[in-house]
Amino acid sequence: MEQNKIPQATAKRLPLYYRFLNNLYQQGKMRVSSKELSEAVKVDSATIRRDFSYFGALGKKGYGYNVEYLLGFFKSTLDQHEITNVALIGVGNLGTAFLHYNFLKNNNIRITMAFDADESKAGKEAGGVPIYHVDELEDKIEGTEVAILTIPAEEADTAANRLVDLGIKGILNFTPARITVPSNIRVHHIDLTVELQSLVYFLKHYPLEAE
Amino acid sequence: MEQNKIPQATAKRLPLYYRFLNNLYQQGKMRVSSKELSEAVKVDSATIRRDFSYFGALGKKGYGYNVEYLLGFFKSTLDQHEITNVALIGVGNLGTAFLHYNFLKNNNIRITMAFDADESKAGKEAGGVPIYHVDELEDKIEGTEVAILTIPAEEADTAANRLVDLGIKGILNFTPARITVPSNIRVHHIDLTVELQSLVYFLKHYPLEAE
Numbered sequence: 007m008e009q010n011k012i013p014q015a016t017a018k019r020l021p022l023y024y025r026f027l028n029n030l031y032q033q034g035k036m037r038v039s040s041k042e043l044s045e046a047v048k049v050d051s052a053t054i055r056r057d058f059s060y061f062g063a064l065g066k067k068g069y070g071y072n073v074e075y076l077l078g079f080f081k082s083t084l085d086q087h088e089i090t091n092v093a094l095i096g097v098g099n100l101g102t103a104f105l106h107y108n109f110l111k112n113n114n115i116r117i118t119m120a121f122d123a124d125e126s127k128a129g130k131e132a133g134g135v136p137i138y139h140v141d142e143l144e145d146k147i148e149g150t151e152v153a154i155l156t157i158p159a160e161e162a163d164t165a166a167n168r169l170v171d172l173g174i175k176g177i178l179n180f181t182p183a184r185i186t187v188p189s190n191i192r193v194h195h196i197d198l199t200v201e202l203q204s205l206v207y208f209l210k211h212y213p214l215e216a217e
Numbered sequence: 218m219e220q221n222k223i224p225q226a227t228a229k230r231l232p233l234y235y236r237f238l239n240n241l242y243q244q245g246k247m248r249v250s251s252k253e254l255s256e257a258v259k260v261d262s263a264t265i266r267r268d269f270s271y272f273g274a275l276g277k278k279g280y281g282y283n284v285e286y287l288l289g290f291f292k293s294t295l296d297q298h299e300i301t302n303v304a305l306i307g308v309g310n311l312g313t314a315f316l317h318y319n320f321l322k323n324n325n326i327r328i329t330m331a332f333d334a335d336e337s338k339a340g341k342e343a344g345g346v347p348i349y350h351v352d353e354l355e356d357k358i359e360g361t362e363v364a365i366l367t368i369p370a371e372e373a374d375t376a377a378n379r380l381v382d383l384g385i386k387g388i389l390n391f392t393p394a395r396i397t398v399p400s401n402i403r404v405h406h407i408d409l410t411v412e413l414q415s416l417v418y419f420l421k422h423y424p425l426e427a428e
Contacts, residue, residue, distance in 0.1 A: 032404045034397045090417050103310035115413055176420040186245045190427040193243045194416045205405045206301050209387040216401040
């Protein structure tokens with residue numbers, strides 16, 4: 007593993023900063039003050055300034071930080087030098103969307119294989135990724151540490167446990183189900199309901215203002 | 218709009234708390250101390266205790282907070298009493314997955330219509346939602362304030378601007394593209410690349426320990 011130069015406490019705030027800055031960028035904002043950032047992400051200004059100094063971003067008085075520069079830095083930091091192979095479990099609509107998405111072409115994370123319980127999908131490919139029958143998991147998955155779950159909710163727990171037994175260390179869970187795994191397995195859950203609810207909640211309670 | 222009983226500063230921390238607690242729950246953890254929470258979400262313990270008191274969650278000394286109770290509270294708070302209609306733009310694999318997902322059946326957010334540029338999809342339905350040709354946007358979308366974008370990245374900006382002109386106030390952007398909209402439009406961006414990169418980053422730099 008390469009040396010991690012950013013303190014762990016700072017690194018843990020990266021996704022927080024990233025998400026907020028990404029939203030700003032989408033609204034066409036090119037700069038942000040540490041005060042605005044502080045209010046939005048609920049981290050005090052002094053900590054933000056110290057964190058950002060690790061990123062080589064020195065805010066200018068009366069200007070603030072360059073949003074695009076920071077986003078570029080976060081993207082390159084999150085990108086790894088080492089290649090990571092990922093297995094996708096469940097080639098339904100969502101899984102197929104993932105396989106066809108070209109979003110992974112520019113970085114070092116690769117979906118190298120996909121699995122489905124449907125015999126008719128086995129032996130085919132989608133987006134250049136071979137699809138195997140799920141019975142072949144044991145034969146094929148060796149050396150893969152990350153899996154994306156895009157299967158029906160009711161199969162999530164069984165699949166997760168089988169993956170963990172086969173050496174998977176990290177799971178990106180796109181099913182609405184919560185899964186129970188040992189404490190050394192990292193699970194990130196993208197809950198589409200919550201993402202939509204959160205947007206609606208903020209829309210109703212905190213309307214934004216036109217400039 | 219109904220009265221919002223939680224202070225705005227507290228409400229803004231909800232998604233932060235939600236995400237962390239959801240991960241804990243998935244790892245099978247049933248309780249959490251305010252110290253652990255504080256370290257994870259980078260909010261000081263006193264603030265967390267005050268926030269949680271609004272949720273009716275009073276941590277017990279030597280026990281902490283009940284993870285499941287808190288999650289239940291967050292879910293019901295994010296759920297709205299008013300029904301919100303949502304339009305989905307782009308009935309490809311990702312859009313179709315959304316339409317078939319049963320994740321929205323239990324709350325007050327409904328995808329009521331979908332649009333696609335493909336003439337052969339118009340007039341059909343998916344998951345019980347009617348699909349219209351995108352030329353019908355102007356006729357159909359009146360009264361809808363939220364849109365989900367599941368179209369190719371290169372069409373995202375044009376589509377977003379057209380939606381804003383038609384009165385859309387909030388956009389859930391699932392394309393890899395950033396979109397530029399007026400400052401009073403709320404955009405939440407789910408960047409699948411970043412979600413996967415973030416999982417891999419944490420996996421490599423901060424391995425979790427077996428209990």
